[in-house]
């Protein structure tokens with residue numbers, strides 16, 4: 001019975017299976033997903049007020065960082081790049097640009113937020129799923145030939161400019177992680193020490209749950225079950241990327257929303273990637289990069305990006321993990337999936 005209760009709570013990202021007081025929890029919709037904030041160490045009124053502030057912040061970030069919607073700051077940056085002009089941005093944005101560029105390079109550009117034209121071509125933002133068809137190979141190759149990369153962007157103080165007019169930014173793979181980082185900072189400023197901020201299965205924790213480590217669930221790529229549970233310590237993030245969340249279907253084939261920047265086609269061999277890392281923006285970038293890297297290259301790319309805990313599920317349902325991750329993961333599905341344990345490659 002206790003086990004069943006744990007699992008029910010686990011679906012919402014949190015396992016609270018004992019007699020501790022129930023933490024305060026609220027949800028809201030932003031970034032096209034459900035954001036859930038759990039606070040263990042504040043009365044309801046204080047917790048609620050802090051959550052409302054974060055909701056407003058997230059809404060503002062969503063409006064500013066839309067790659068394809070006019071009016072936001074990122075859309076202005078993209079317009080300036082297309083015209084070959086320099087643009088001045090606030091320090092928050094230059095920080096995000098630097099991190100994104102750094103980790104794009106470390107991922108061998110498998111995480112490549114400069115490929116917004118390619119993502120638009122695949123219609124992952126706003127296309128009507130009922131009438132959607134895949135783009136032509138010609139159109140894909142034409143965009144690939146322009147080699148848009150984060151390293152085409154020059155950052156000088158607050159000024160950004162770009163040598164390649166094909167660079168168009170989409171921060172969809174990193175924005176949620178960055179937002180979760182800012183939310184944790186905000187909670188701490190409000191005097192909150194024990195909390196979880198979860199943006200659509202991408203979460204970070206601070207402190208603990210009434211004297212015990214937070215335990216959270218990793219979603220099964222089938223979208224229904226919880227694959228595994230893991231204990232997380234102060235500051236750690238658990239980030240999951242998967243094609244099951246957003247995809248198009250055409251003639252019985254699924255096209256996931258993560259694009260391999262080398263081929264221009266959606267990733268189809270990896271159905272889910274989970275990383276644990278104490279920074280949301282980096283964990284988010286890494287989860288996307290490792291989804292692209294797939295079973296053949298995840299160890300090398302994780303190593304290059306400094307990620308020490310990885311779980312990958314391939315299209316056959318086999319789970320690949322490094323031994324450090326395997327030590328932390330407790331499967332909650334019965335029977336557990338087939339597992340292959342492989343070390344991260346030496347540096």
Ligand code: ADP
Nearest residue numbers: 110111112113170172173241245257258259288
């Ligand atoms: P989720 O949003 O489900 O957590 P991700 O973090 O993997 O998933 O982000 C996927 C989003 O990132 C896509 O919707 C798209 O906007 C963008 N994207 C797709 N492929 C790449 C890539 N190779 N590099 C950077 N961004 C990508």
Ligand code: MG
Nearest residue numbers: 173284285288
């Ligand atoms: Mg990501």
